[in-house]
Amino acid sequence: MVSPHASPFLAMEERLRVRFHATNNEFIFLRKDLRNMTLRRLWVGLLLLLAIHISPIQAVTNPDPVSSPVVNEVSLEQKRVIRKQLLSQMVEKYNQNQVFPHIQAYMVEKYHQMKKKTKPKPPAQLIVDTLERSRSVYEKTRSFVGESFKRVYNPLQIESTINRYLWLKGLCFLVLGINEEHKIALSYFYQPGNEQEKLEFLHDAIHYSFPEIPDVPANSAWYEGMTPVMDRLCFKLFNIDKYSPGSAPSSTPTAP
Known part of the structure; x- marks a missing residue:
């Protein structure tokens, strides 16, 4: 029985084990799959966040030809x-x-x-x-x-x-x-x-x-x-x- 103070992730695992009537050994594999799936989703989410944040940076770093002309270094x-x-x-x-x-x-x-x-x-x-x-x-x-x-x-x-x-x-x-x-x-x-x-x-x-x-x-x-x-x-x-x-x-x- 999972403690009421357990983390949401553990509580979710317990509900899944009961729902599918899995034994402890069977659930070990289920838990690995679940966590692997969660990591994949986290990775995809991280990539999306990076894409969102990188896009504005690329737009800013592209020089504006009106504000940033080609300049020769001269004395x-x-x-x-x-x-x-x-x-x-x-x-x-x-x-x-x-x-x-x-x-x-x-x-x-x-x-x-x-x-x-x-x-x-x-x-x-x-x-x-x-x-x-x-x-x-x-x-x-x-x-x-x-x-x-x-x-x-x-x-x-x-x-x-x-x-x-x-x-x-x-x-x-x-x-x-x-x-x-x-x-x-x-x-x-x-x-x-x-x-x-x-x-x-x-x-x-x-x-x-x-x-x-x-x-x-x-x-x-x-x-x-x-x-x-x-x-x-x-x-x-x-x-x-x-x-x-x-x-x-x-x-x-x-x-x-």
Whole structure:
């Protein structure tokens, strides 16, 4: 007779022995079969649990092409060399595509509307200055920003981090010499009809800002995700709405 305080497993064994009128010797084999069956079920259950828990891990560890682009390990000096090459290529391309002559004509007209007495500088100089000096803003604010940008390539996280430090742009632009003529030159890309030229410029600006991320098919999703982010940041950083009203890019919630 099984004690009322016996384990549920022993109680179940006793009920089975009585139910099938088995002798003690006969029940030894029955008990082994039962326990073997129980172990098999436990094993199957364990495998199912592992499958359930492993599936999300596999989904998480698969890199998101927008947040995790292919990155080349390059030194600061190598980044400077790459950026210098990219600027040279941009100047040559924009001269060949007649982008700079169009910017020059736009700026002359804008200066006339604003009743400026000076003449605009060459667009190539202004665009190169803007990219080089804007990049220097980060170097000047590293003591404030710390490691916020280190190894973070999620476009919305980049935008969110930069937005937190927009209050520093006035002082930095003043120190670095980014002024109205640079902003007017950039506002050309936000004029109606210049959408394709703007997309090309944003792509080039992204590559310049992140020279460690090669412009290859494997990174196309990342560049595509960064383009609207760079669009919004340029619009805010350079006060484009002052020179090109109604050209604000679509707003997208940024990462916290």
